Amino acid sequence: MTEMAEADVVIVGSGATGSLLAARLGTAGRKVVVLEGGPPRKLDQMYSSTIWSRDLKWAGPPARVAGANPVTFPFEAGWGQGGSALHHYACWFRLHEEDFKFATVHGTGFDWPIEYRDLQPYYDALQKEVGLSGDKDQEIWRPPGEPYPMPPQPVFRQAQLLAEGFARQGLKTAPLPMAINSVPYKGRPACLQDGWCDAGCPTGALANPIVIFGETMKKAGVETRYNAFVSRILTMSSGRRAKSVEYFEADGTKKTIDAKLVILAAFAVQTPRILLNSANDRHPRGLANSSGRVGRYFTPHAAVNLYGMFAEETENHMGRTGGQLMCQDDYSPGPEQGFVGGYTWRIGAALKLADLGGLANARVDLFGERLKTFMEKASKHLATMSALITNQPSFENAITLTSEKDDNGIPLARLTNTLGADAKKAAQGAIKQGLTIFKTAGANEAWAAPLRTEHMMGGTMMGEDPAQSVTDGYGRTHDVENLFISGPGLMPTVGAVNPTFTASALAARTADHIVDNWAAFAAN
Amino acid sequence: MIVDGLPSRRAAIRLSIAGTLAGGLTFGCDKPSLQAGQVFTADERETLGAVADTLVPGSAAAGVTDFVAAMLAEPDPRLCYRFVSFPMPPKAFYKLALASFDDLSHAMMGRPLNALAPSQRLGVVEKLAQPNVNGWKGPPTALVYFVLRSDAIDALYGVQEAYTRLDIPYMAHIEPPRPW
Numbered sequence: 211m212t213e214m215a216e217a218d219v220v221i222v223g224s225g226a227t228g229s230l231l232a233a234r235l236g237t238a239g240r241k242v243v244v245l246e247g248g249p250p251r252k253l254d255q256m257y258s259s260t261i262w263s264r265d266l267k268w269a270g271p272p273a274r275v276a277g278a279n280p281v282t283f284p285f286e287a288g289w290g291q292g293g294s295a296l297h298h299y300a301c302w303f304r305l306h307e308e309d310f311k312f313a314t315v316h317g318t319g320f321d322w323p324i325e326y327r328d329l330q331p332y333y334d335a336l337q338k339e340v341g342l343s344g345d346k347d348q349e350i351w352r353p354p355g356e357p358y359p360m361p362p363q364p365v366f367r368q369a370q371l372l373a374e375g376f377a378r379q380g381l382k383t384a385p386l387p388m389a390i391n392s393v394p395y396k397g398r399p400a401c402l403q404d405g406w407c408d409a410g411c412p413t414g415a416l417a418n419p420i421v422i423f424g425e426t427m428k429k430a431g432v433e434t435r436y437n438a439f440v441s442r443i444l445t446m447s448s449g450r451r452a453k454s455v456e457y458f459e460a461d462g463t464k465k466t467i468d469a470k471l472v473i474l475a476a477f478a479v480q481t482p483r484i485l486l487n488s489a490n491d492r493h494p495r496g497l498a499n500s501s502g503r504v505g506r507y508f509t510p511h512a513a514v515n516l517y518g519m520f521a522e523e524t525e526n527h528m529g530r531t532g533g534q535l536m537c538q539d540d541y542s543p544g545p546e547q548g549f550v551g552g553y554t555w556r557i558g559a560a561l562k563l564a565d566l567g568g569l570a571n572a573r574v575d576l577f578g579e580r581l582k583t584f585m586e587k588a589s590k591h592l593a594t595m596s597a598l599i600t601n602q603p604s605f606e607n608a609i610t611l612t613s614e615k616d617d618n619g620i621p622l623a624r625l626t627n628t629l630g631a632d633a634k635k636a637a638q639g640a641i642k643q644g645l646t647i648f649k650t651a652g653a654n655e656a657w658a659a660p661l662r663t664e665h666m667m668g669g670t671m672m673g674e675d676p677a678q679s680v681t682d683g684y685g686r687t688h689d690v691e692n693l694f695i696s697g698p699g700l701m702p703t704v705g706a707v708n709p710t711f712t713a714s715a716l717a718a719r720t721a722d723h724i725v726d727n728w729a730a731f732a733a734n
Numbered sequence: 735m736i737v738d739g740l741p742s743r744r745a746a747i748r749l750s751i752a753g754t755l756a757g758g759l760t761f762g763c764d765k766p767s768l769q770a771g772q773v774f775t776a777d778e779r780e781t782l783g784a785v786a787d788t789l790v791p792g793s794a795a796a797g798v799t800d801f802v803a804a805m806l807a808e809p810d811p812r813l814c815y816r817f818v819s820f821p822m823p824p825k826a827f828y829k830l831a832l833a834s835f836d837d838l839s840h841a842m843m844g845r846p847l848n849a850l851a852p853s854q855r856l857g858v859v860e861k862l863a864q865p866n867v868n869g870w871k872g873p874p875t876a877l878v879y880f881v882l883r884s885d886a887i888d889a890l891y892g893v894q895e896a897y898t899r900l901d902i903p904y905m906a907h908i909e910p911p912r913p914w
Contacts, residue, residue, distance in 0.1 A: 258906035261812050261892045261914045269810040275819045285817045289810075404905035412907050527902050563900070564884075564892035566817060575863075577789040577883060578856065585891065589900045614821075 217243040217433075218732065219724075220455045220469035222440045222484065225293020226710055227696040227717035228475035229419035229427065234721035236430025240728070243467060244432060245457050247439040247480070248290030251420065256296075256410030260565035263409035266290070266297040270439065271616035271623075273479060277607065278628040281510050281663045285566055287477055291436065292419045294477065295710060299407050299532030300389040300416050301556060302342055303707030304333050307353045308542055312703040315542075316550045319602050320507075320702035323674045323683035326353055332715035340417045340714070341395040344387035351538035352387075360392045364403060368524035368593035369534035369558030375651025376537055376555075379643070386536040386556060389417035389711075405560025407531035408567070438465075440480075441620050442488040443472055443693065449492025452693045458618040470732040471724065473685075475696040475717070478508065478666040482609045482699065483623045485670070498670075498687035498695075503680050505609040508625065509668035509704050512599035512633040514661050516644040517572045517592055518653030524593045526561045526569075532708075533595070534558035540643070541706055551600040551636035554706045555644070559594055572659070593653070597640035598664060600706045601633040609669050627663060637661050665709055670699040684723040685716065692731050696720055773803035773825070774832075780848035781832045782882075788852070788859040789879075790886035798889035801914050802828065812914065814884035820877060827873055831882070834872025835859075841869045888914070 218240040221228045228244060236242045247270055257263070268287035275281060288294035307326040312319040334356040343360035346352060362385030365373075373383045390407075391400045401415040414421040427434070437460040444454045444466065452472040458464055474481045482505040488497035496504050533556035541552040562568045569588050576584050607628060611621035641658045648656035673679025676688035685700055687693045696717045698709040705712075724731060774782065779799050787794035805811035806825050815824045822830070839847040839858050847855055861867045862879040872878060890896060893913040897904040 254908060257908050257910035258904070259892070259910040259913075261888055262910045264812040264816060265810070267816065269816070272821070273819060274821060280819070282817050283819060402905070402907070404903075404907070406905070406907055409907075527905075563896055563902075564887045566814065568887070568891070570883075570887045570891060574880070574883075577859075579791060581789075582791055586900065589902055 216468040217241050218469070219243070219471045219473065220245060220467055221473045221475055222455065223247075223293060223474070223476040223480070223697075224291050224419065224434055225288060225475060225477060225697070226295035226298075226419055227713050228293070228473070229423040230714055230717045231473055231475060231696060231721050232432045232434075233423040233426040233430060234718070235724060236427060236432040238725045238728075242430070242432045243469075244434040245438040245440050245455060245467075246291055246434055246436050247476070248288075248437065250434075250436045251291040251296060251410075253410075253412040253414070253420065256412040258404075258406045258409055260409070260562050260568060263297065263565070266410055270480075271620065274612055274614070274622055274624040276624055276626040279512075279661070279663050281625050281627050281666060282566070283479060283625055283666065286664075286666050287479065291434070296410050296418050296420070297408055298418075298710055299530065299708070300710075301532040301708040302337070302340075302387050302389045302711035303554070304353055304355065305705045305707060305712050306351070306541065309703055309705040318550055320671070320673065322702050323672055323679075328683070329712070329715050329719065330355055332718045333711065336711070336714055336718055340389050340422055341391055341398070342387055342389055343385070343392035345385045348384035349387065349536070350382060350384065351541055358387060360395055363388060363390065363392045363401065363530065363534065365534050366403075366525040366528040366558065367522070368526050369529070371520060371522075371524065371651050372557050372593055372595055372647065373535055375647040375649075376557075378650040379647055381537055381539045381647070383535045383537050383557065386533050388530060388532060390530060391415045401530065403528050403530070405527055405529055405531055405562060407560075408565070439618065440476065440484055441618055443474070443484065443497055444488070445490060445492060445497070445690065449490065450691055452690050462618065471692045471694070473694045473696055477697055478669050478699040479609055479623050479625060481695060481697065482669045483611065483620070486611050487620055493689065498680055498689045498693060500689050501677055501679060503671065503678065505669050506605050507603035507668040507671055507702070508607045508609050508627065508666070509601055509603045509701070510627055510663040511665045511704060511706070512601050512629050512637050512661060513596055513664040514599070514637050514641060515572070515594060515596045515659040516641065516648065516656065517594050517659070518648035518651070518656035519587065520591050520593055520653055523590045526589075526592050526594070529558060529560040531560050531567070532556060538706075540639070547639070549632040549635045550602065551632045552706055553597040553599040553636055553640045555595055555597055557595040559596065561592065561594065563589065574659070593648075595644065597637065597644065598706050598708070599633050599636045599640060601704060602630045603668055603671070603703060604628070604630060629661070629663070634661065665698065665704070667698040667701045667704045667709055670695045671702040672700045673702060685720045694720060694724070773806050774799065777836070777846065777848070778829065778832045781835050781846065782828070784848045784850075784855055785832075785835055785859055785882055786886035786889070788855045789883045790890050793886035793890040796889040796893070798886050801889045802885050804914065813881070814888070815881050818877060818881065820873065822873065827881070831872045831878045834870055834878075838867065838870055
């Protein structure tokens with residue numbers, strides 16, 4: 211069944227960037243409809259439970275994983291209003307200036323079509339709008355920009371202990387910048403430091419799309435259709451313009467909605483999946499895919515967790531899931547190390563007993579009575595930190611379609627990822643350094659967990675050359691003039707920091723660009 | 735339909751809704767009333783409890799079999815299995831894994847797992863640490879280890895009582911309506 215409707219702008223996805231764009235464009239007077247594949251969310255249903263928190267994780271069509279380092283897509287992605295930003299850890303770092311000139315600096319990877327200075331005003335404005343806590347002066351590695359609007363978060367014992375270890379190694383630490391209130395801010399309370407970030411923050415202390423953009427979207431008349439799973443973008447006969455968006459409701463009813471402009475903000479997997487599934491006569495390899503780059507250069511970070519047991523109690527139940535302190539002394543080492551890649555230390559994550567990042571998985575090899583003994587000790591004496599490691603883009607790492615189909619007949623996505631040799635070398639360096647830090651901090655024992663992946667970026671990267679990229683520097687697709695992409699999928703290189711701040715800054719820049727050029731983009 | 739012979743996600747949602755309307759699922763009490771017997775056979779229930787308790791002592795008494803069964807009856811189970819992207823519906827995965835345990839137990843000890851003494855069970859379950867186990871016909875052993883260990887951890891350590899037991903403040907913003 212097809213039901214025709216019309217909007218100025220249809221946005222696919224209600225996560226961090228989809229909600230931002232909806233709020234901006236709705237406020238600018240545009241009739242905006244958001245199509246969200248999952249259900250609506252209520253703050254009072256964000257239960258403080260590692261089991262119940264899984265309701266916020268991906269529950270849509272499964273994805274197949276492949277490669278030597280498969281990604282944990284369902285853990286990374288969100289399901290429903292707010293997307294993954296509803297359960298994200300709110301580590302809001304800026305990329306460094308050299309990340310935008312990666313190929314120029316390192317002779318490999320890509321340069322972005324924009325520079326840090328293009329994004330700096332958006333970083334600065336967003337940190338005021340969203341509310342960031344941190345200390346610009348202590349964060350000596352941070353590129354230019356305004357001070358954070360809130361003071362840094364409190365530091366608990368495990369981070370204090372580890373900071374002493376860093377200092378003894380001649381390394382600097384600083385408060386980790388977070389989109390979490392350290393003090394009451396814009397009507398939202400300060401964080402209670404109880405470590406339930408991953409379960410969603412019902413108080414609003416942690417900035418999620420509902421508390422940041424929900425009221426603005428409502429006032430602007432933005433309509434959000436839930437359980438509306440998008441399958442295709444349909445184009446005009448010329449193929450140069452998007453005409454409508456096809457989606458399925460929960461009962462399988464197929465609908466379409468016409469739009470003057472379409473924005474895909476469905477995260478790094480579903481956005482290329484929709485584009486590839488939208489192949490037509492004019493776009494036989496998939497929509498906006500004349501370059502053959504849709505789905506390609508999918509680039510998760512490499513990451514490794516380190517743990518240490520201390521004689522004294524570490525208060526590891528206190529704080530935030532994302533951590534307390536940071537160190538970027540080895541973010542961008544020179545060529546003398548013999549490979550490209552650095553890392554950010556995130557120090558002192560608050561720990562719960564269960565779930566993927568819980569205490570019990572600090573030693574996945576333990577079971578039986580040894581696990582029981584470990585849990586009793588670790589719950590009081592464990593400390594942790596993690597290295598987030600640069601990974602270089604590779605054409606072979608990709609989001610492609612399989613021959614299997616979901617309930618709506620849409621091919622499932624396959625996510626292929628193998629970490630590069632340089633990322634693995636950087637990880638070995640981080641592990642060696644980290645174990646030394648634990649030792650000098652006074653840990654009785656320390657160990658590293660297996661190398662893993664974190665975050666999902668790339669797959670629809672921006673660039674100047676239409677033959678080598680999917681969109682321009684504003685996220686507008688090279689091939690379809692009224693189709694934009696938003697989110698971390700745009701990132702040509704990924705640096706060594708959590709991507710939400712950068713993805714949001716890019717979306718804010720895209721919003722300004724659309725508002726300023728609406729007449730041109732909306733013209734038929 | 736992803737796998738022939740098994741209900742699709744949409745069909746599972748329909749079944750769940752129908753079950754709720756028919757009074758088959760009644761929530762609001764301390765734990766879901768759905769019991770393991772409604773999802774697993776008696777043998778499967780015994781095997782699941784034995785494996786889980788070997789991996790995480792105390793998890794059987796904490797109700798791991800009811801936990802897994804209750805979750806499998808939901809359209810989107812809150813199990814760590816949802817994170818692993820294994821191409822098999824969850825219920826089929828569990829049934830295959832549990833059957834494989836009993837096959838392995840028969841091959842090693844001549845009896846099903848639940849008929850073994852705890853020390854004998856350990857010898858069978860320890861095989862999960864090996865990537866290639868003779869006679870194992872189930873999903874990859876490492877995956878089975880991760881999933882069943884995670885379930886057992888959830889049942890014993892993923893609930894508020896565990897924090898009380900270990901003397902750690904739970905500090906809930908909003909307490910869950912029931913443990914799982």
